[in-house]
Amino acid sequence: MQIALAPMEGLVDNILRDVLTRTxxxxxxxxxxxxxxxRLLPEAYFHKLAPELQHGAKTRAGVPLRVQLLGSDPACLADNAALACQxxxxxxxxNFGCPAKTVNKSRGGAVLLxxxxxxxxxxLQVRRTVPAHIPVTAKMRLGFDTPDSANECAIALAxxxxSQIVVHARTKMDGYKPPAHWEYIAQVxxxxxxxVFxxxxxxxVEDWRRCREISGAQDIMLGRGLVSRPDLARQIAAAQAGEEVVEMTWADLQPMIRDFWAQAEAQLTPRSAPGRLKQWLAMLTRNYPEAAVLFNAMRRETDCEKVRHLVNSSDFQAV
Incomplete structure (x- = not known):
């Protein structure tokens, strides 16, 4: 079984990738x-979104990183893919799964389904252009407005x-509304x-077991579930191996939050860094009541020094 961390635009940047993969x-x-x-993008743009390329295309934990491209021009995508390989x-x-309206209007993401x-x-063009030993993979949804063409799209990609296809078990029009329709993954x-992931x-872990039973998929990609429960991949790997599943506590999570903030403050602008931390904290509130306490304490805070003080000075016990 392989477990992958999903590419979530505007959320899972190199900082969060680093923190999560070290879990x-x-x-x-x-x-x-x-x-x-x-056009062919400048090298600096690749390095901005994928600084791991300067470290063997791996996160600090040694987890391999894949560069994801989104577009609709086969030749241009192929040229940029070749550069990414270099x-x-x-x-x-x-990417054939992004549901964002602005992306779809410019012929990118799920609209291509x-x-x-x-x-x-x-x-075909990307596969012919990049070196033969470099795998090309794809991420798709079940379709744009219905799942009727899911198999046709997957066949076209294969x-x-x-060499691998990740299927997000919703259509573009479904957005992220539950439930995910895992049964269609079995058909794909x-x-x-x-x-097929x-x-x-x-x-x-219970969702993973049900997903595996319904979809038949041995491999999975985790997105919001992993961001809101940072040890979810570790829990699932343990369950798969028949080992005891030990859940991360708030005390375990606190050093990760502090590490995230230290990296955000060092790499991002003072204006954007607090927002990125709040974004992650908001998702952590799904599983950690203490995260809600910390989030509420800094909800309106924009001063980095004050955010640093809040993150480093209290345990924020849930009430």
Whole structure:
């Protein structure tokens, strides 16, 4: 079984990738999507979104990083994929799942699921352009407005050269509304000969067990579930191995929060750093009442020094 950390634009940046992959259980992770339009992007842009490329395309924990590209021009995507390989990416991932309206309006992400022939053309061109030893993978949803074409899209990707396909078990129109329709992943796996990863609504070990039973997928990608429960991958790996599942406590999590803040303060602007911490804390409140206490304490705080004091000076016990 492989467990991957999902590429969540605007959330899972290199800082959160570092913190989460050091928690354990994650086999590989993916960058936020790199938007490709009509030109070859500068190397600096790749390094900005994927600084791990300067360290062997691995996080500090040694977890491999894949560069993800998003766009609709096969030749331009292929050229940028080739550059990403030159910069050190050992796998190229292609995004056909982003549901954002602004992305879809510019022919990126899930809107391309309306055009299976274009999916095939993109994969074929990228596969032909990057070195033969570099795998090309893809992430998709079940479709744009219905799951009727899920199998057709997956076949187009696989026949174009995708060596793995991650399926988020919702359509674009579903957004992130529950439930995820894991049963369609089973149909996709029957339609293609490459490994299919299940993605969507895996918030706990129990969810993983149900997802595996319904979808038949052995491999999974975790997104919001892992961000809100940082040891979820480790818990699932333990359960898979038949080992005792030990859950992370708030005391275990506090050093991670402090580490996240230290990196955010060092790498981000004083204006944006507090917001990134609040964003993660808001998601942690799903499983840690203490996170809600800390979030509420700094909800309106924008001064980095005061945020640093809050993060470092209190245990924030839940009440």
């Amino acid at each position: 354990g259980g994650i086999d590989w992770c993916v960058t936020e999507f790199i938007r490709v339009t009509e 910069l050190g990416s050992e796998v190229i991932d292609l 309306k055009e299976p022939e274009l999916l095939h053309a993109i994969l 026949e174009g050269g995708a 796996q029957e339609a293609v000969k490459v490994p 299940a993605n969507g609504d895996i918030w706990s």
